[in-house]
Amino acid sequence: MPAAATEAQSAALRTLLRSLGQIVLQPNAFTGACLLGAWLLSDPRLACAALTGATAANVSAVLAGYRENDTRAGLHGFNGALAGLAAFSFIADNATAAAVAILAGTGTAWLLEPWSRRLRSRGLGYFSSPCLIVTWLWLPLVARVVQPASLATESTFSAVQLSHGLFAGLAQTGFASGALPGFLILIGIAAASRRHALWVLAGAGLASAAHLLLGASASSFDAGLLGFNGALTAIALADCGMAITLGGIVISVVLQMAATYYALPAMTAPFVLASWCMQWLTGRFLRGTGMPEAAERVEAGGRVTSPASVGRAS
Structure with a gap:
């Protein structure tokens, strides 16, 4: 009995x-541990936020009778974790943030199943869209005004500044800040997929460079605010081909710039919308040219990682 209990806890x-x-689209326990370490380095509140939201979402998924394999793969919990992170990022009071994190995490789990079915019928992955929907519902109640970023920028950066801004962009994929948490997240991604680790670096670098060339501020780059949507888009579309992935990164940059200009709390919406655009456009093009099998590969390549990958996860 103790052995069975220990196995269940494990x-x-x-x-x-x-x-x-x-x-970061990796069904890997070690990757999750690296993210947890990144939050502890950046702000322990974030670690509590992610654990609270993920636990609420996973419990809700079990109570709702969702597929156990999907729950074990982390597919039902990660939007809850993101919802918890959003709550603690936008709400200063810890008690209020914890309550919102539990409710929002539960909301993402209940929304996920019908929402994902609707998206799957169109060949799209749901990514972090349940978290975005739930967060946008309560965010107007929070009195925090998002200020538009300054358009002033520096002309040159040192190698240290460039590496710091790049890794800070990786940290922002999980609402963290700082180069060291970003480097820890990169290690976690590389442990699951070295190819995805290269793509996440390329996505963050290309997106940051594009933003800076278009007038984004150096302070935004240092904070990692320019690269995280490009990094996530690169991972999501990495299996769809280089042209599709680069196209998605470009779209994410344009969408993030528009959101910044209008001071909208976009969070990861540019990544989600850019990935959807490339999946939909490419799927239509390939089907129109009589290549349905290729279209299905593109659509499958951009979905959130399925339980089939859990066997190689730690």
């Missing part, structure tokens, strides 16, 4: 860590 821990790993 399985629950792996499920929770995979939920965190899925934030």
Whole structure:
């Protein structure tokens, strides 16, 4: 009996860590542990936020009778973790933030199943869209005004500044800040997929460079605010081909710039919308040219990682 209880606890821990790993589209418990370490380095409140939201979402998924394999892969928990991170990022009071994190995490789990079915019928992955929908519902109640970024920028950067801004962009994929948390997240991604690690660096670098060339501020680059949507888009579309991935990064930059100009709380919406655009456009093009099998590969390549990958996850 003690051995069975220990195994159940271990399985629950792996499920929770995979939920965190899925934030960067990796169904890997070690990746989740690296993200947890990144939050602890950046701000322990974020670690509590992610664990609270993921736990609420996973419990709600179990109570709702969702597929156990999907829950074990972290597919039902990661939007809850993101919802918890958003709550603690936008709400200063810890008690209020914790309550919102639990409610929002639960909301993402209940929304996920019908929403994902609707998207799957169109060949689209749901990514972080449940978190965005739930967060946008309560965010207007929070009295925090998002200020538009300054358009002033420096003409040159040192190698240290460039590396700091690049890794800070990786940290922002999980609402963290700082170069060291970003480097830890990169290690976690590389442990699951070295190819995805290269793409996440390329996505963050290309998106940051594009923003700076178009007039974004150096302070935004230092904070990692320019690269995280490009980084996530690159991972999401990495299996769809280089041209599609680069196109998605460009679209994410344009969408993020528009959101910044109008002072909108876009969060990861540019990544989600850019990935959807490339999946939809490419799928229509390939089907129109009589290549349905290729279209299906593109659509599958951009979806959130499925339980089939759990076997190789730690």
